[in-house]
Amino acid sequence: xxxxxxxxxxxxxxxxxxxxxxxxxxxxxxxxxxxxxxxxxxxxxxxxxxxxxxxxxxxxxxxxxxxxxxxxxxxxxxxxxxxxxxxxxxxxxxxxxxxxxxxxxxxxxxxxxxxxxxxxxxxxxxxxxxxxxxxxxxxxxxxxxxxxxxxxxxxxxxxxxxxxxxxxxxxxxxxxxxxxxxxxxxxxxxxxxxxxxxxxxxxxxxxxxxxxxxxxxxxxxxxxxxxxxxxxxxxxxxxxxxxxxxxxxxxxxxxxxxxxxxxxxxxxxxxxxxxxxxxxxxxxxxxxxxxxxxxxxxxxxxxxxxxxxxxxxxxxxxxxxxxxxxxxxxxxxxxxxxxxxxxxxxxxxxxxxxxxxxxxxxxxxxxxxxxxxxxxxxxxxxxxxxxxxxxxxxxxxxxxxxxx
Numbered sequence: 001x002x003x004x005x006x007x008x009x010x011x012x013x014x015x016x017x018x019x020x021x022x023x024x025x026x027x028x029x030x031x032x033x034x035x036x037x038x039x040x041x042x043x044x045x046x047x048x049x050x051x052x053x054x055x056x057x058x059x060x061x062x063x064x065x066x067x068x069x070x071x072x073x074x075x076x077x078x079x080x081x082x083x084x085x086x087x088x089x090x091x092x093x094x095x096x097x098x099x100x101x102x103x104x105x106x107x108x109x110x111x112x113x114x115x116x117x118x119x120x121x122x123x124x125x126x127x128x129x130x131x132x133x134x135x136x137x138x139x140x141x142x143x144x145x146x147x148x149x150x151x152x153x154x155x156x157x158x159x160x161x162x163x164x165x166x167x168x169x170x171x172x173x174x175x176x177x178x179x180x181x182x183x184x185x186x187x188x189x190x191x192x193x194x195x196x197x198x199x200x201x202x203x204x205x206x207x208x209x210x211x212x213x214x215x216x217x218x219x220x221x222x223x224x225x226x227x228x229x230x231x232x233x234x235x236x237x238x239x240x241x242x243x244x245x246x247x248x249x250x251x252x253x254x255x256x257x258x259x260x261x262x263x264x265x266x267x268x269x270x271x272x273x274x275x276x277x278x279x280x281x282x283x284x285x286x287x288x289x290x291x292x293x294x295x296x297x298x299x300x301x302x303x304x305x306x307x308x309x310x311x312x313x314x315x316x317x318x319x320x321x322x323x324x325x326x327x328x329x330x331x332x333x334x335x336x337x338x339x340x341x342x343x344x345x346x347x348x349x350x351x352x353x354x355x356x357x358x359x360x361x362x363x364x365x366x367x368x369x370x371x372x373x374x375x376x377x378x379x380x381x382x383x384x385x386x387x388x389x390x391x392x393x394x395x396x397x398x399x400x401x402x403x404x
Contacts, residue, residue, distance in 0.1 A: 001129050001136075001318050003033060006120055010034075013118045014085045015095040017071070020122035021252035021277060022197060023189060025172045026098040027069055029122065034096060038062050041069035044200055048074070055080035064094035071097045078113070085116050100197065100251065121252075124170025124278060126314035127158045131404035138315040142323065142342055145379040148397065149389045158402040162385065163291035165402075166303050169280015170310070179290070186284035190214075197251055204247070209234070213244050217254060218285040221276040222302040222309075222337075224329070225256065245274075253277045257309070260326035260339050262372050273327040275306045282306070305351045308383050308401060309338055312349070316340075323347070334367035336380075348380040350396075355385040362396035369395070 006029070010016045018026050031039065040062060042048055051058040055077045059066075064084075068077065081095060088094065097117075128136040133156040141148050158165070167182070168174045174185055194211045204210045212234055220230075231241035248254035256272040276282045282303060288294050294303075316322045324341035328348075338349040348365045365380035380396040392398045 001126060001314070002120065002122060003029065005318055006030075007033060009118050009120060010093050010096060012092050013116070014088075014090055014092060015081065015097065015113055015117035017097045017099065017113075017117055017119045018122055019099045019119060019252070021124075021171075022100050022193060023171050023173060024100075024122050024124055024252070026100070026122050028172070030067055030069075030096055030098060034065070034067060037065045037067050037096065039067045039069065042071065042073035044073045044196075052076045056083070059084050064088075065096070066094070067096045067098075069098050070100065072099045082113060082116065085113070090116070121317065123252075123310070123314045123317070125172060125175055126170070126311055127402065127404045128315060130160075130175065131156045131158050133404035136315040136318070137399070137403050138312060139319060141381065142319075142340070142347065145347070145381075145397070148399075149391075152389050152403060156404045157400065158404055160402075161291065162304070162401060163294040166279045166300075166307055167283045167288060167291045167294050169278040169283070171278060171280065174280050182280070183284060183289070186281055189281060190284065193251070193253070198247060204244075209236070210244060213241070214248065214253065215285045217245070217248060217274070218276045218282040219299065220274065221279075221282055221299075222305040223274065224271040225274040226271060253281075255313070257325050257327040257338065260328040262375060275309055277310070279303045279307045279310075301353045304353045304401070305337055308349075308351045312338065312340075328364075328368055330367060330371060334364050334371075336364045336368050339368070345376045345378055347378045350380065350382045352382060352384045357382055357384045357386050357390075357392050357398040359393050361398075362393050365396055366393070 006016065006018065018030060020026050040048060042051065047053060049058055049061065051074045058077065059080050071077065085094060137148065137155070140151055174182055177185055194207055194214060198204050198210055199207055213236070216230070216233060227242040227245060228238040231238045245254065254274060254277060256274045258272050259270050261270065283294065286297065286299055288297055294300055313325070326339040326341065327337060328339050329335040336348045337351045340347040340349065348368055350361060350364055352361045354361060361382055361384070362380065369377050382392060382396055382398045383401055384398055386398045386400055389397055389399050
């Protein structure tokens with residue numbers, strides 16, 4: 001889905017930085033799209049070709065176009081890249097960089113390569129990619145919400161089951177493994193992430209406590225987050241809890257939706273709503289052994305919400321202009337799971353684990369309209385387990401979760 005966008009960006013800017021979680025497919029994508037470019041992968045323990053010690057000489061030995069994989073392990077190269085790009089001028093297609101953390105190195109890239117590089121975040125497979133659908137439903141809905149029911153008559157639907165989709169997760173390897181091997185994949189992923197990536201990225205000395213913290217956050221997916229309360233749950237200071245949350249964000253294992261508060265006189269919650277990045281890893285942490293076991297688990301609904309929010313984020317990444325993402329909750333408890341903002345118009349989305357969608361499931365969207373009558377609010381979407389799109393109220397369309 002992002003292949004065309006990556007090629008277009010590389011054809012227009014001197015450098016492109018592709019970031020994303022471990023095992024998400026960054027290296028596979030860039031090597032597939034640019035098979036003839038020079039390629040170097042950095043290592044946390046080995047100074048490849050003295051790149052860290054002599055970055056200018058390293059780049060002299062590797063003229064562009066050049067792919068630098070895992071750039072976070074060679075931060076010294078970043079300033080040298082800036083010097084090379086400045087000498088060569090704003091020639092497009094010079095350097096393609098990948099990184100699996102947003103921590104210090106990618107922050108340094110943002111500062112050092114301002115105006116010279118653009119950033120593209122790669123996530124797990126979307127339903128659109130799994131189905132090889134040419135256009136996702138999100139772009140059509142943002143352009144013409146009223147036309148979506150007619151378009152979906154000939155749309156592509158994902159044929160897998162909901163429990164299997166949530167349980168496997170969306171990392172490329174997990175989607176193709178035999179079911180019996182998926183738990184082993186996630187167990188290995190946890191060890192590599194907690195015992196190596198997180199320790200290197202955030203200087204985590206007590207990786208066992210950090211591992212417990214990550215497990216706790218997986219169980220709190222799709223909830224509003226209070227860092228002070230998190231610290232008390234496992235005996236951490238609020239400062240440590242906040243730092244570890246930011247570390248999870250920086251390593252693409254966690255993301256948050258800010259609260260929407262268009263009218264400051266209203267009593268609206270200001271806490272962000274957090275989501276675990278991949279439901280497959282969350283299922284592993286919850287000890288869910290198989291897709292059928294997920295159906296009766298207390299986390300089923302929260303994991304469904306997280307997966308749909310993640311799906312919409314993935315589809316939005318291919319848009320020329322991404323919408324803003326929010327959640328909304330009133331002081332009285334009414335809420336909308338996801339509120340997109342684009343060109344001054346607001347697109348409310350409710351996510352419910354039901355096959356019998358009705359008016360009551362759209363109450364949050366109607367409460368939002370009532371609370372902000374001055375806003376331009378588009379028809380809402382209720383994403384659930386219906387088989388075909390249908391209107392449940394005049395302003396809310398029930399949409400199948402598996403529509404690509």
